[in-house]
Amino acid sequence: MADQFLEQLLSKQRIFITTHIRPDGDAIGSQLSLGLFLESLGKEVVMINSDHIPDNLSWMPAVEKVKTFDKSLKQRELIDQADLIVVVDTNALDRIGDLAPVVKTSNAPKFLIDHHTNPETWFSETYARVSAASTAELIYELIASHNPDLITPTIATALYVGIVTDTGSFRYSAVVPELHRVVADILERGELSPTPIHVALYDNRSLSSLRLLSRALATITLKYEEQLGYMIIPQKLLRDLQADSDETDGFVNYALSIRTVKVALLFLETAKGTKVSFRSKGDAAVNTWAQSFGGGGHKNASGAFLRKSLESTISEVVESAPRFLDFAKPPTPSTHDTPGEDQLSEEDASYLSSLLGMKDD
Ligand code: 5GP
Numbered sequence: 001m002a003d004q005f006l007e008q009l010l011s012k013q014r015i016f017i018t019t020h021i022r023p024d025g026d027a028i029g030s031q032l033s034l035g036l037f038l039e040s041l042g043k044e045v046v047m048i049n050s051d052h053i054p055d056n057l058s059w060m061p062a063v064e065k066v067k068t069f070d071k072s073l074k075q076r077e078l079i080d081q082a083d084l085i086v087v088v089d090t091n092a093l094d095r096i097g098d099l100a101p102v103v104k105t106s107n108a109p110k111f112l113i114d115h116h117t118n119p120e121t122w123f124s125e126t127y128a129r130v131s132a133a134s135t136a137e138l139i140y141e142l143i144a145s146h147n148p149d150l151i152t153p154t155i156a157t158a159l160y161v162g163i164v165t166d167t168g169s170f171r172y173s174a175v176v177p178e179l180h181r182v183v184a185d186i187l188e189r190g191e192l193s194p195t196p197i198h199v200a201l202y203d204n205r206s207l208s209s210l211r212l213l214s215r216a217l218a219t220i221t222l223k224y225e226e227q228l229g230y231m232i233i234p235q236k237l238l239r240d241l242q243a244d245s246d247e248t249d250g251f252v253n254y255a256l257s258i259r260t261v262k263v264a265l266l267f268l269e270t271a272k273g274t275k276v277s278f279r280s281k282g283d284a285a286v287n288t289w290a291q292s293f294g295g296g297g298h299k300n301a302s303g304a305f306l307r308k309s310l311e312s313t314i315s316e317v318v319e320s321a322p323r324f325l326d327f328a329k330p331p332t333p334s335t336h337d338t339p340g341e342d343q344l345s346e347e348d349a350s351y352l353s354s355l356l357g358m359k360d361d
């Protein structure tokens, strides 16, 4: 499958590569590693995304080759001149943001490299596997099946970033022994040391983002026998702390880290609606739940965007949880169980409403 896809890919000369809005490590790592590999084969590569590179990835070598779509004639021309469009790490037109109309109207063939379920049908060639923990792993397969000697330190770094970030640092259920073999090869070929990459990705926060985290942690609410935990970030909070919404990346994992919690949510209020991040442990699957709100993703990590207020999004999503998850009482109840724990205590309810009161209408 890799060979056939590669043959089609390498038959093209001017290649435009894009990825999803609010790009994460796998989006940028996949795009960049593919772009650099193709450049090393003499291809003319253009990489443009609807959204900017988040701060936590700005250190990546060669990341300056990935541009943000400014709607200029020059960028549109570059895209129009492409004889191939490759979309990585998303399979849905509405996830490529402002580039969607440009991609849709282009006459060039459109290829997909991805690991999400339910691909849309406008791609002419696809290299996809839902069981892959990251798209970067698929890019590795393509490069390795062509010529693994082309994995430079820069390409290896991009591949490693994609894999580390999309596996929650090798903790999600899609992590299998073969993935570690792939990672071993990437580390060896790129002569990489993992520590500086982890430091750059995760120990690189601003003080304001930690202040934001502390405020977000204070909103954590538990429901359904403490098996669902959620956090709330109203827009006003971001404004008050002069923080960017990118800085909330990873916050939801703190709610998931609570012992009793099986599923965690983060509600992020934006100007146009509310972004919901869904995360789960082990067998609890959140993708069908996210899909029911027009979103999608993976078993343990999904997302959706609702064009609704923060309050109605919270109540709709939290109330719908039992339709998608089994919240049977665990066999050994937590020692903190109290009657009526699904109800917020008076103190918590007034705290929550004071938080919600922080938002502007
Ligand atoms: P996050 O919560 O980190 O934004 O997203 C987690 C995962 O959910 C992403 O890797 C992506 O697969 C998926 N996802 C997030 N937001 C959306 C969305 O609005 N629509 C779809 N289809 N998938 C999403």
Ligand code: MN
Residues within 6 Å of the ligand: 026, 027, 089, 115, 133, 134, 135, 166
């Ligand atoms: Mn991915």
